[in-house]
Each structure stands twice: as structure tokens, then as C-alpha cells.
Amino acid sequence: MSQNVNNIILRESLTIDTRDISDFTGVPHYAVLRKLDGAKNKDGTTKFNGIVEVLRDERISVEKYFVESIYVDAKGEKRKCYLCTRLGCDLLANKFNGQKGIIFTAKYVDMFYKMEKALRQNKYSYLIDDPIERAKRWITEEEERKGLRSEVSKSRAKVIFADAVCNSNSTILVNELAKILKQNGINIGGLRLFDYLRENGYLVKRKGSEYNLPTQKSMDLKLFQIKETIINHGDGKVIVSKTTKITGKGQKYFINKFIGKNYDGC
Incomplete structure (x- = not known):
């Protein structure tokens, strides 16, 4: 594979959670999901199509942009979310207007830059000649990245908490x-x-x-x-x-x- 192909595969293996997008924009998570899934009327008919349905209708690979996933909420219940690739974030950013769109774009660009930088420092270690070793290395590093995302998610409360209390002169x-x-x-x-x-x-x-x-x-x-x-x-x-x-x-x-x-x- 060419170096450009390697870079594309590497970039698209990186994702951010729609819950992160909710945090970036201040938009409730259910509202972010509505942009992707659309909405139904009370009688079950389509109120409006979301981005995912539009992509499917045009036979465009949804997985290049959004990967459906689940998470466990504070009550221990499974909830839906999406993992968004860089392409997906580029597409979704167009759905946020004004200040929310600017903040979202700035934050996801920064997040992907940091993730890509971390991977570059590993020198694409799982993209090696031996296919078996390459697969093993990829699995190991993917598990490490998932662990990192999990730690980021766990620390989200502490970050928001710090933002709230450190500005003690503000009400x-x-x-x-x-x-x-x-x-x-x-x-x-x-x-x-x-x-x-x-x-x-x-x-x-x-x-x-x-x-x-x-x-x-x-x-x-x-x-x-x-x-x-x-x-x-x-x-x-x-x-x-x-x-x-x-x-x-x-x-x-x-x-x-x-x-x-x-x-x-x-």
C-alpha cells in the first residue's frame, strides 16, 4: 500500500463519540442523535430523515462517517451512540450553526490532531509486512486507544467539575x-x-x-x-x-x- 493509503486508513480508524460532540456544543446528546437518525411522527411516519438515512438512500457507505455503537449510562442501561470518523465530523459540523459550529469544529480538529500525532509517534507500528503480526499489533493498539477513550470519558465529569468551581468569582x-x-x-x-x-x-x-x-x-x-x-x-x-x-x-x-x-x- 502507498503511504497515502496508509494515512487514510489510519485517520479513519480514529473516532470520537457523539457524547463528546454533545459536550463540545452544549447540545443534548439526544438532539445530536436526531441529526443523525432523523425523527418520526407519532403515527410512525417519517418526520425528517437524518444524515445516516440520507447516506444510505444514496448508497454511500455510512461506516466511513458514522459507526453505530452503545454505551452504558449511570443507571447501568445500554444507550445508543455513534462513533464519528474525521469525515463524519466534517459532515456533521455543517448541521451546527454559528458559535456552536465554530466551537465544535475547533475542538474536533484539535482532538483528531492529537490522536493522529500520538499514532505518528508510534510510527504506524501495526502497518508492518507480516499480516499476522500486523493484525496482532493493530488489535493491541486498538485496545489501548479504547482504554484511552474510556479514561477520557471517566475524567469528563472531573473536567466539567473543575471548570464550574475554579471560576469562583462567577455565579x-x-x-x-x-x-x-x-x-x-x-x-x-x-x-x-x-x-x-x-x-x-x-x-x-x-x-x-x-x-x-x-x-x-x-x-x-x-x-x-x-x-x-x-x-x-x-x-x-x-x-x-x-x-x-x-x-x-x-x-x-x-x-x-x-x-x-x-x-x-x-
């Missing part, structure tokens, strides 16, 4: 904390997180002007801040809107509470 909304927790495998949304905070005495549960504002206990622990916004109406009436925001200390407190991890470095 975030409760809904934003829910997104961080969900990216770490905690199945919770904004409404359910508000329920949790109220039921556990962090936010006021009594309906009225203080509803969803921090309790005195939370303020004493410096878990929250209250942002006040003055709204001027055309009739001269002035209203002060109060929004609950979570401090850097609060982010660390609640993330540790939910995912059971401690992270001290900033």
Missing part, C-alpha cells in the same frame, strides 16, 4: 447547574433541581414574594447570591426582580453532593 443560574450535573450522568433537569433545593431547605418553598429565593441557611453558607434587576414600566411603576444565582462555593458544594467527587485543584 450561575440553577438551570445551568442542572446542565452541568446532567453532563456528569446525573439525570436531573432544572425543575427537578429546584424541587430538590426547596425540599432540602436551600430555597424558600413557601409561595409568595420569597419563593425560590435562598433560605437564611443557604445565605449563611454562601451558596447563593441574589441578583436584583430594576424594571421600569411605561406607567412609571418600578419593579425589582430577584434572581437566585449559585456562587462558586455553591457550585462546588452541590456538585460534590450529587456526584460524590472532591476536586481541590484550580
